[in-house]
Amino acid sequence: MATQQGTPSSALRVLEEALGMGLSAAGDTAEAVAAEGAYYLEQVTITEASEDDYEYEEIPDDNYSIPEGEEDLAKAVQMVQEQATDTQILEQKTVFSPKHTVPEAIEDFLCNFLIKMGMTRTLDCFQSECKAREDLLKTQKERDFHRMHHKRIVQEKNKLINDLKRLKLHYASYEPAIRVLHEKHHALLKQKMLTSLERDRAIGQISGLQETLKHMEIGHSYRAPEFRVVPTCKKENAPEGPTQKRLREAREQSKCKAKAKVNTKDSEFPTHMQPNPNLDLGKENLCPAKFDYKLNNIFRLHELPVSCIIMHPHKDLLVSCGEDRVWKMVGLPKGNVLLTGLGHTDWLSNCCFHPSGNKLATSSGDTTVKLWDVSKGNCILTFEGHTHAVWSCTWHSCGDFVASSSLDTTSKIWDVNSERCRYTLYGHTDSVNSIEFFPYSNTLLTGSADKSLSIWDARTGKCEQSLYGHMHSINDATFTPRGHMIASCDACGVTKLWDFRKLLPMVSIDVGPSPGNEVTFDSSGRVLAQASGNGVIHLLDLKSGQIHKLMGHESEAHTVIFSRDGETLFSGGSDGTIRTWS
Numbered sequence: 001m002a003t004q005q006g007t008p009s010s011a012l013r014v015l016e017e018a019l020g021m022g023l024s025a026a027g028d029t030a031e032a033v034a035a036e037g038a039y040y041l042e043q044v045t046i047t048e049a050s051e052d053d054y055e056y057e058e059i060p061d062d063n064y065s066i067p068e069g070e071e072d073l074a075k076a077v078q079m080v081q082e083q084a085t086d087t088q089i090l091e092q093k094t095v096f097s098p099k100h101t102v103p104e105a106i107e108d109f110l111c112n113f114l115i116k117m118g119m120t121r122t123l124d125c126f127q128s129e130c131k132a133r134e135d136l137l138k139t140q141k142e143r144d145f146h147r148m149h150h151k152r153i154v155q156e157k158n159k160l161i162n163d164l165k166r167l168k169l170h171y172a173s174y175e176p177a178i179r180v181l182h183e184k185h186h187a188l189l190k191q192k193m194l195t196s197l198e199r200d201r202a203i204g205q206i207s208g209l210q211e212t213l214k215h216m217e218i219g220h221s222y223r224a225p226e227f228r229v230v231p232t233c234k235k236e237n238a239p240e241g242p243t244q245k246r247l248r249e250a251r252e253q254s255k256c257k258a259k260a261k262v263n264t265k266d267s268e269f270p271t272h273m274q275p276n277p278n279l280d281l282g283k284e285n286l287c288p289a290k291f292d293y294k295l296n297n298i299f300r301l302h303e304l305p306v307s308c309i310i311m312h313p314h315k316d317l318l319v320s321c322g323e324d325r326v327w328k329m330v331g332l333p334k335g336n337v338l339l340t341g342l343g344h345t346d347w348l349s350n351c352c353f354h355p356s357g358n359k360l361a362t363s364s365g366d367t368t369v370k371l372w373d374v375s376k377g378n379c380i381l382t383f384e385g386h387t388h389a390v391w392s393c394t395w396h397s398c399g400d401f402v403a404s405s406s407l408d409t410t411s412k413i414w415d416v417n418s419e420r421c422r423y424t425l426y427g428h429t430d431s432v433n434s435i436e437f438f439p440y441s442n443t444l445l446t447g448s449a450d451k452s453l454s455i456w457d458a459r460t461g462k463c464e465q466s467l468y469g470h471m472h473s474i475n476d477a478t479f480t481p482r483g484h485m486i487a488s489c490d491a492c493g494v495t496k497l498w499d500f501r502k503l504l505p506m507v508s509i510d511v512g513p514s515p516g517n518e519v520t521f522d523s524s525g526r527v528l529a530q531a532s533g534n535g536v537i538h539l540l541d542l543k544s545g546q547i548h549k550l551m552g553h554e555s556e557a558h559t560v561i562f563s564r565d566g567e568t569l570f571s572g573g574s575d576g577t578i579r580t581w582s
Contacts, residue, residue, distance in 0.1 A: 193426050200424060266418045267400035269442050269459045276440045276483060289526045291539055293569050293581035295552040299335040301328050306572030308350045309561045313357045318570060320578055321348035327362055329374070333568075333580070339377045343370060350392040354399050361402050363390035369404045369414065383414045385421050391433050397440045401458065405432035411446055413458055423461030427454055434476045438500075439483045447477035447488055453498070469496055469505050476518045480525040487528055489516030495530055495540070511538050511547065522562040529569065531557040537571055537581075552579055 107130065114123040302322030309320050316332040327348055329339035346365035353360055359380075360372040369390055371381040388407035395402055401422070405411045411425040411432050430449035437444055437458070444456040451474060453467040470490045477488040479500070486498040493512025498505055514533035521528055528540040535553035537560055540546075556574040563570070569581040 196424065196426060200421075266420075266422065267398075267415050269401070270398050289522070289524065289541060289543070290566060291527070291541065291548045293539075293550055295550075295579060296568075296582045297333075297335065297580045299330065299578040299580070300576060301330065301337065301578055302326070302576040304347070304576055305556075305574035306558055306576060306578060307348055309559045309570050309572050309578060310351055310353060311561055311563060311570075313353055313355065315357065318578075319351055319353070319360065320572060321351045321362060322576065323347035324576075325364075327351055327360070327372075329377075330578075335578075335580075339374070341372055341377055341379075343379045344368070346389070349390060352394050352402075354395055355397055356399060359399075361393045361395060363393040363404055365389040367406070369393050369402060371402070371416065381416070381419060383412075383419075383421070385412055385424075386410070391431065392435045394436045396437050396442075396458070403435050403437065403444055403458070405435035405446055407431045409448075411435055411444070411456070413444075413461065423458070425456055425461055425463070427463045427466075428452070430473070433474060434478075436478055438479055439481065441483075445477055445479065445486065447474035449473035451490070453477055453486065453488060455503070465503055467498060467503060467505075469508075470494065475516060478519055478521065480521050481523060482525050485525070487519045487521065489519045489530055491515040493532060495519060495528070495538075497528075497542075507545075509540060509547070511536075517557065518559045520561055522566045523564055524566060527562075527566070529560045529562065531560040531571060533557070535573065537569070550581055552581075 110126060111123060114120075114126065301320055302324050304323035307321050307323060309318060311318055317338070318330045318332055319327055320330065321327045325342070325344050325347060327341040328337050329341075330336065331338050341360070341362070344362065344364040344366055349363050349365060351360060351362045353374075358374055360374050362370050362372065364370070367384070367386045367388060367390060369383040369386075370379050371383075372378065373380050383402070383404070386404065386406040386408055390404050390406045393402060393404045400416050402414045402416060403411060404414065409426075409428050409430060409432060411428075412421050413423045413425070414420070415422045425444075425446070428446065428448040428450050432446050432448045434447040435444060442458045443464075444458050446454045446456065448454070451468070451470045451472065453474065454463050455465040455467075456463055467486075470488065472490040472492045472494070474488055474490050477486060479486060484500055485506070486500050487495060488498070489495045493510060493514050493516050495509045495511065495516055496505055497507045497509075511530065511532065514536075516530050516532055518531045519528060526542050528542060530538040530540070532538060533556050535551070535555055535557050537550035537553075537557060539548040539550065541548070550569070550571075553571065553573045554575060557571055558574060559572040561570050562568070567582060570578055571581070572578050
């Protein structure tokens with residue numbers, strides 16, 4: 001029992017000495033109780049030196065002012081820099097002692113003491129508190145780090161918000177100027193159009209005056225001999241020399257041509273068009289569409305790329321145009337060349353047959369449109385008026401008008417009988433790449449590099465409607481034989497189908513990224529063919545939506561056309577060849 005009484009008091013003394021502090025009245029009470037034969041552990045509050053007693057070094061707030069009359073900018077800048085450097089050094093060297101720091105030796109001593117005394121629950125609580133304290137410190141550090149990061153993010157966000165507000169104000173300041181520039185742009189476009197119309201009118205007046213002068217000169221040249229010949233009868237009966245004979249014949253020919261030009265009148269656009277015979281093709285008793293084309297033959301007709309292929313409206317003849325400045329007529333199916341047309345001074349871009357098949361219109365990079373007699377291969381008429389290359393041409397179903405589209409952003413309607421330009425179509429802002437008459441009507445369709453399609457009234461030369469939807473330059477556009485649908489392709493291989501009655505897009509097919517150079521329908525209007533820049537001919541089944549591919553070109557495919565019965569397909573490529581598929 002004595003051993004039990006002495007052991008706790010000695011343990012308490014050791015604990016007191018280790019902590020370096022006295023135990024107050026509670027210790028005496030414990031000794032008294034221990035002397036009576038019982039002992040217990042009492043909670044003891046261990047005090048630490050307060051942080052308020054720490055003497056911080058006071059940084060004097062000196063006013064480094066420079067007396068008047070001794071101000072020096074270099075010295076002032078140097079002084080400010082030294083102040084900033086001192087502040088950074090003090091911030092780096094100032095280390096604040098952590099709060100409630102307990103030396104590791106004391107913790108080990110307490111743990112050993114509790115283990116020796118067998119106070120396991122107290123030991124577990126002590127160790128849990130130590131661990132909790134470490135976790136708390138770690139969490140506080142993370143909290144401070146995230147708080148600092150949050151403050152930085154908030155500052156960046158506020159800075160971005162201020163930048164956005166400033167940009168909005170800056171952008172708003174530009175809106176009135178942009179609006180004014182748009183109004184000026186539209187006003188200039190209107191003025192340009194009016195100027196062009198006045199120019200065309202002036203050119204027409206000048207042409208009329210020149211013709212009048214020619215007629216007056218011809219009239220004077222004929223009246224002068226009459227006055228000279230009347231007084232002498234011998235000269236009338238005198239033999240006529242060869243020079244006089246040729247002069248007389250030339251005057252008579254000039255007189256006949258002048259009379260013919262005077263009597264020539266402008267053609268009238270038909271008011272009552274004949275019904276479209278292709279409307280009967282929509283019946284259900286048609287044979288199924290053909291897609292299983294296979295490469296059958298290759299015709300090498302041009303030295304340079306083939307730009308256009310067309311079929312004769314009534315015969316098994318094919319005409320191809322090339323960049324070698326010639327067009328050739330080929331007999332089918334053998335492919336023998338029957339006729340070659342020479343006359344253009346630059347590459348040919350397109351060609352089109354007269355509805356009767358006896359004439360051919362060609363467009364060229366030499367800015368002209370030529371009409372040819374197919375039976376002889378001779379050029380019978382040349383239209384000049386475009387200022388840049390002509391991309392496409394088309395015949396009116398009545399055969400009296402030819403329309404052309406050009407790189408100069410305009411299209412023109414030419415009168416074949418009066419041999420002059422009837423209308424110039426203004427409206428596109430970039431190259432007009434394709435033009436086509438609606439079947440058996442006075443409506444024109446144009447496709448432009450400004451990514452739009454336009455519908456024109458050929459009788460007035462005015463744009464009736466524009467269609468937008470393409471994101472890239474439109475290379476070609478065409479009607480179905482029935483005329484109820486439009487197909488167009490652009491420079492990124494996107495083909496769009498449009499409802500012509502509603503003037504709305506129906507479907508978009510992307511077979512890019514190679515450009516779509518030309519689109520065409522078969523005679524039934526159920527199959528659409530597209531010549532692609534990667535040499536593939538895409539066939540679209542309009543009923544099922546399936547796409548079939550014909551692969552046989554070694555280079556870019558420029559043009560494609562169906563035969564009249566749809567059993568054969570012809571395609572032209574950049575290698576100067578025409579491939580037949582059947």
